[in-house]
Amino acid sequence: MNSLIVFNLIVSVFAFFVCRAKASRLREKHTLLVASNTHWGWYGFLNVFIPTLVLGVLIHYVGIYFINSGIRSSTALEFASHAEYLLVKENVNASVILILDEISQIRFLSSFIVIISYLISGIEPALLAVQSGTTIEHLDLVVLALKTKIMALTATLVLGVVIALMQAQRSINTVSANYNAREKVEFVIISLLGLSSLIAVLTTVGIVISLLSETINFAMMHSIVDFLFGTVWNPQFTSGEVEGYGSDLGILPLLWGTLYISFVALAFSVPIGLYSAIYLSEYASDRFRSIAKPVLELLAGIPTIVYGLFALLTVGPLLRDSFTQPLGLGSNSDSVLAAGLVMGIMLIPFVSSLSDDIINAVPQTLRDGSYGLGATQSETVKNVIIPAALPGIIGAVLLAASRAIGETMIVVLGAGAAAKLSLNPLEGMATITAKIVNQLTGDTEFESPETLVAFALGLSLFVITLCLNVLALYIVRKYREEYE
Amino acid sequence: MLDTTVDNMIEEKPKIIARDVKVVYGDKEALRDVSLDVMDKTVTAFIGPSGCGKSTFLRCFNRMNDTIANCRVSGSLIYDGQEISAHDPVTLRARIGMVFQKPNPFPKSIYDNVAYGPRIHGLSKNKADLDGIVEKALRRGALWDEVKDRLHETGTGLSGGQQQRLCIARAIATEPEVLLMDEPCSALDPIATAQIEELINELKQSYSVVIVTHSMQQAARVSQKTAFFHLGNLVEYNDTGDIFTKPSDPRTESYITGRIG
Ligand SMILES: Nc1ncnc2c1ncn2[C@@H]1O[C@H](COP(=O)(O)OP(=O)(O)O)[C@@H](O)[C@H]1O
Numbered sequence: 001m002n003s004l005i006v007f008n009l010i011v012s013v014f015a016f017f018v019c020r021a022k023a024s025r026l027r028e029k030h031t032l033l034v035a036s037n038t039h040w041g042w043y044g045f046l047n048v049f050i051p052t053l054v055l056g057v058l059i060h061y062v063g064i065y066f067i068n069s070g071i072r073s074s075t076a077l078e079f080a081s082h083a084e085y086l087l088v089k090e091n092v093n094a095s096v097i098l099i100l101d102e103i104s105q106i107r108f109l110s111s112f113i114v115i116i117s118y119l120i121s122g123i124e125p126a127l128l129a130v131q132s133g134t135t136i137e138h139l140d141l142v143v144l145a146l147k148t149k150i151m152a153l154t155a156t157l158v159l160g161v162v163i164a165l166m167q168a169q170r171s172i173n174t175v176s177a178n179y180n181a182r183e184k185v186e187f188v189i190i191s192l193l194g195l196s197s198l199i200a201v202l203t204t205v206g207i208v209i210s211l212l213s214e215t216i217n218f219a220m221m222h223s224i225v226d227f228l229f230g231t232v233w234n235p236q237f238t239s240g241e242v243e244g245y246g247s248d249l250g251i252l253p254l255l256w257g258t259l260y261i262s263f264v265a266l267a268f269s270v271p272i273g274l275y276s277a278i279y280l281s282e283y284a285s286d287r288f289r290s291i292a293k294p295v296l297e298l299l300a301g302i303p304t305i306v307y308g309l310f311a312l313l314t315v316g317p318l319l320r321d322s323f324t325q326p327l328g329l330g331s332n333s334d335s336v337l338a339a340g341l342v343m344g345i346m347l348i349p350f351v352s353s354l355s356d357d358i359i360n361a362v363p364q365t366l367r368d369g370s371y372g373l374g375a376t377q378s379e380t381v382k383n384v385i386i387p388a389a390l391p392g393i394i395g396a397v398l399l400a401a402s403r404a405i406g407e408t409m410i411v412v413l414g415a416g417a418a419a420k421l422s423l424n425p426l427e428g429m430a431t432i433t434a435k436i437v438n439q440l441t442g443d444t445e446f447e448s449p450e451t452l453v454a455f456a457l458g459l460s461l462f463v464i465t466l467c468l469n470v471l472a473l474y475i476v477r478k479y480r481e482e483y484e
Numbered sequence: 485m486l487d488t489t490v491d492n493m494i495e496e497k498p499k500i501i502a503r504d505v506k507v508v509y510g511d512k513e514a515l516r517d518v519s520l521d522v523m524d525k526t527v528t529a530f531i532g533p534s535g536c537g538k539s540t541f542l543r544c545f546n547r548m549n550d551t552i553a554n555c556r557v558s559g560s561l562i563y564d565g566q567e568i569s570a571h572d573p574v575t576l577r578a579r580i581g582m583v584f585q586k587p588n589p590f591p592k593s594i595y596d597n598v599a600y601g602p603r604i605h606g607l608s609k610n611k612a613d614l615d616g617i618v619e620k621a622l623r624r625g626a627l628w629d630e631v632k633d634r635l636h637e638t639g640t641g642l643s644g645g646q647q648q649r650l651c652i653a654r655a656i657a658t659e660p661e662v663l664l665m666d667e668p669c670s671a672l673d674p675i676a677t678a679q680i681e682e683l684i685n686e687l688k689q690s691y692s693v694v695i696v697t698h699s700m701q702q703a704a705r706v707s708q709k710t711a712f713f714h715l716g717n718l719v720e721y722n723d724t725g726d727i728f729t730k731p732s733d734p735r736t737e738s739y740i741t742g743r744i745g
């Protein structure tokens with residue numbers, strides 16, 4: 001493929017300059033052109049580049065189709081399951097890549113070199129060279145795949161060259177006063193922009209659909225009522241049992257753990273974040289602000305795994321040594337409080353920078369109005385700025401809450417893995433996110449309720465955070481409108 | 485109108501006496517050596533092209549320039565027999581109220597907006613007392629009849645002109661002696677403007693009003709004394725009638741005939 005892309009680009013750029021030059025010559029003859037010279041240049045470029053690109057992609061996938069159906073219909077193998085077929089396919093692909101690498105060790109123009117050396121000496125030398133290092137499974141399939149691949153490459157290169165040259169010729173001939181090349185070029189640009197946003201939307205939809213479908217799979221193996229209302233979380237990781245029997249998979253203990261830890265985190269981070277935002281935006285000197293704000297933002301850039309380590313190695317043991325053990329409450333270093341506090345530290349810069357933006361958005365005229373009536377700065381903050389910023393601050397808190405609920409690393413490391421319904425903050429508890437990690441890293445087969453429950457948990461989490469985000473955005477937007 | 489002005493001048497002693505007032509923002513001079521007397525029970529208008537320092541000068545009177553970090557005021561400003569810089573800004577601003585260019589009601593109820601100042605300064609003994617203060621201020625702000633049935637609705641829901649009258653009522657609720665207005669009508673339509681001007685005319689009975697305005701017609705309609713500023717200088721300060729009929733400085737004449745500004 002890459003040889004073609006290089007060639008393509010050369011021809012496309014060539015078409016760009018020739019079309020542009022031709023357009024500018026026309027213009028010099030005082031012809032009024034509908035499109036600008038640059039538009040004509042891009043017209044030539046796109047006219048060559050897009051068809052050849054589409055052709056290359058098309059042939060590539062046709063090749064893959066033939067290879068796959070070759071593997072599937074291979075008489076020597078009987079596939080017991082889809083997974084086995086996938087495994088063979090993977091093996092074949094890996095070998096093909098090894099051999100292609102052996103044929104052309106130069107990346108640049110590699111497909112060109114592959115075709116030439118195939119025409120000169122076939123694939124046997126490369127096959128032998130690779131075989132001397134490793135054993136190749138399913139040799140016949142590999143050979144078949146390789147030949148198909150090289151055929152596809154040849155077709156791409158030959159057809160690509162022909163089409164590129166034809167298209168270049170055609171677009172150069174189209175350059176004229178009245179043809180609207182601008183419209184065509186702009187259509188391509190708009191399509192590209194639209195495509196980008198479509199990709200963003202479609203991936204989200206795709207993720208939701210896959211979550212949903214796996215959750216439905218789960219619901220067919222395990223009672224959904226038990227999942228939603230069960231108060232016990234106790235998955236059995238022994239295989240060979242009757243499906244869905246051995247395990248209790250109730251979400252409530254996990255939901256409780258999630259909410260409890262998030263609550264601790266918010267109780268810690270919201271006041272501190274809010275007060276620091278008020279101090280920074282209303283009282284701090286410019287010099288202090290210019291140092292403190294970047295530092296706070298730095299805090300926001302620390303990876304959560306680092307916070308997790310902090311919870312596991314510092315805060316947890318500290319709490320254990322200073323509270324849990326002296327009070328005779330056990331010897332746990334994993335606790336809701338440790339995870340919540342560390343998560344709170346993580347959220348402080350988030351709350352603070354959002355609140356800072358919101359407080360700064362309160363118009364100066366309101367402050368002036370308050371000062372003009374003789375209010376002091378603190379009275380102004382308390383009576384005017386906070387009430388005016390309140391809806392926005394609530395929105396910020398909800399956004400922070402949705403981050404807390406979705407946070408994983410800190411709770412995996414800091415809160416332990418015991419799912420319980422308990423009020424004691426010095427005990428360890430498990431959250432939804434931590435259990436998703438648990439269920440998927442366990443050594444069970446994929447198609448079991450114990451594994452699939454991870455998707456149901458993921459979907460529940462998604463629904464919760466989605467609701468919080470929508471609510472928060474709604475409040476923040478409504479608040480913004482008030483001051484437009 | 486001219487006669488009453490002359491009477492006022494003879495009867496009243498100055499409310500605020502400014503001498504050689506100079507204001508700088510950082511190292512940029514915004515106002516230089518301005519001296520004038522603001523009379524009691526008189527409307528004084530500040531006119532002049534944008535950026536000539538009218539707002540800056542107005543903000544000297546209630547020390548609002550203190551809230552601007554790089555602003556320095558020098559010279560002498562005497563209010564009530566004492567340097568303004570020696571007054572406590574909190575009580576000073578209760579006695580010298582201010583109304584801003586853009587109506588800026590707080591996002592609170594109409595009642596709470598007006599009660600804001602009295603509450604801060606502890607002017608009421610009890611709820612009934614406060615109710616009385618609010619009603620009186622709203623009546624003087626010519627807004628009572630329009631809002632008396634919805635005192636507890638939010639102030640930001642009023643029309644622009646009503647909002648500005650609310651801000652005036654809010655300013656006079658602390659019983660100030662001087663009312664500063666910085667282009668109070670520039671965001672309003674002609675009808676609301678006329679209502680505010682009428683209100684200013686009444687407020688003159690009890691307060692000294694200083695109004696910054698862009699409109700010379702407005703200055704001529706509402707004021708008895710007019711000061712013309714140009715590039716940070718006070719060019720001319722005189723009875724409004726004289727400024728508009730026989731200006732003594734050529735720059736004033738150019739401005740009021742529309743040649744500069
Ligand atoms: N906060 C400020 N910081 C710096 N310069 C200012 C500030 N406010 C006003 N100025 C400057 O002071 C001069 C006078 O401004 P201002 O008093 O607002 O004029 P006016 O109200 O007459 O239009 C202008 O040149 C303006 O740029």
Ligand SMILES: [Mg+2]
Pocket residue numbers: 538539540666
């Ligand atoms: Mg101004």
